[in-house]
Amino acid sequence: MFEFSNAIDIIVRGVKSGLPVNECLKIIARDAPRPVCDEFHMMTEGLRIGMTLEQALNRMYERMPLQEVNFFTIVLVIQQKTGGNLAEALGNLANVLRSRKLMEAKIKALSSEAKASAYIIGSLPFLVMGSVKLSSPEYLDPLFNTRMGNFILIGAGIWMLAGILVMKKMTMIKV
Numbered sequence: 001m002f003e004f005s006n007a008i009d010i011i012v013r014g015v016k017s018g019l020p021v022n023e024c025l026k027i028i029a030r031d032a033p034r035p036v037c038d039e040f041h042m043m044t045e046g047l048r049i050g051m052t053l054e055q056a057l058n059r060m061y062e063r064m065p066l067q068e069v070n071f072f073t074i075v076l077v078i079q080q081k082t083g084g085n086l087a088e089a090l091g092n093l094a095n096v097l098r099s100r101k102l103m104e105a106k107i108k109a110l111s112s113e114a115k116a117s118a119y120i121i122g123s124l125p126f127l128v129m130g131s132v133k134l135s136s137p138e139y140l141d142p143l144f145n146t147r148m149g150n151f152i153l154i155g156a157g158i159w160m161l162a163g164i165l166v167m168k169k170m171t172m173i174k175v
Contacts, residue, residue: 003036004068005101008094015087021076022047039064053080068097111171118167125160 007028014024022044029041039060046056057073075093079086133140143149 003033004072005094005097007032007036007040008072008090008097012087012091012094015090021053021086035064053077068100071097107173111173114167114171118164118171121167122160122164125156 010028010032011021011024014027015021025040025044025047029037029044031037032040042063043056043060046059047053054077057076061069061073071093075089079089129140143153
């Protein structure tokens with residue numbers, strides 16, 4: 001979604017240079033990479049046929065239900081109703097969106113270490129069992145051939161599944 005932040009920067013630069021917002025939106029619809037240009041093209045077409053900016057932005061949000069688009073809609077609608085420095089508000093929004101993406105990438109990088117540890121810890125019992133089975137095959141036979149050994153394996157499997165689910169839950173971070 002860095003393209004969306006760049007599109008907002010185009011609006012900021014256009015507004016600072018004196019262009020109306022509609023012209024900035026047309027520039028984005030013409031020059032931005034896909035899928036951003038497609039969405040802005042649909043928005044400018046809606047404005048051209050008589051939709052209000054708020055209606056066009058709401059339709060854009062319906063097509064792309066992302067928080068970034070929602071923030072963009074809120075900033076433009078509030079600025080349109082109350083006035084103020086649009087360039088500053090959109091510049092701040094672009095910085096916030098970039099910061100959010102960087103934070104998501106940092107969280108993904110940090111959680112990948114925990115995920116790797118979880119994979120290693122989850123695979124250790126099977127690796128140890130396989131190596132014991134290779135080194136002395138008869139040592140693990142009571143686990144597979146007796147009723148008590150089967151209960152122990154089932155209990156170990158349940159605890160293993162619980163541990164894997166807990167580790168998975170710990171590594172899932174919602175941003």
